[in-house]
Amino acid sequence: MAPLESRAVPAPLVRYGLLLLLLAGAFLLVIAEFTTLYEVRAITALLETEKAGPHHNYALLIVGIALVPMAVGAVLGGSRPAAFAVLALAVVALGVALLLDRPDVDQTGLTRTYESAEASPKAGFYLESLGAVLALIGAVGTLVLRPGAARPDPPSQRSQATEPA
DSSP states (O other), X not given: OOOHHHHSOOHHHHHHHHHHHHHHHHHHHHHHTTXXXXXXXXXXXXXXXXXXXXXXXXXXXXXXXXXXXXXXXXXXXXXXXXXXXXXXXXXXXXXXXXXXXHHXXXXXXXXXXXXXXXXXXXXXXXXXXXXXXXXXXXXXXXXXXXXXXXXOOOHHHHHHHHSOO
C-alpha cells in the first residue's frame, strides 16, 4: 500500500482549484445582480419582473467584489483572517439568496390578487444561489484543506525536514 502523501492531491491543484471556486462564485454573484430574479405571470400575461440587484439593494454586488481580494489573500497569501472573511462573505451571500430572495420568488402580492398568477424563479436566483454555494465550498475548502497555509514551519523544523534521514 502506497504512503498517504503519494496519493494526496498536488498542492498547486488544491490551491488554484480553491481560488477558481471562489472567483467563480464571486463572478456569479456579481452577474446575478443584473439578471431577472423572478417573474409573475397570469396565464400568458407578464404581470411583474424583478431584477436581483434592486430586490436586495445590490448586496451581492458588494459581497462579490469584496470576495475577490479576500480569496486571493486567503488562498495565495495563506491568510487565515482572509479565509474567515471569505467564509463570512459566503454565508452572507447564501443568507441573502435564501432568506431575502427565496421567499419572494414563489410568493408575491400579485399572486394573491390574481387567482391564476404564478411567480417563478429566473436566472438571477439560480446564479446567485450557485455563486453563494461555490463561494461557501471554496471558503470551507480553504480552511480545511489548507489549514497550515498561514502557519509555515519554523526554520528549525524546515531544516530538519530537508536533511536526509
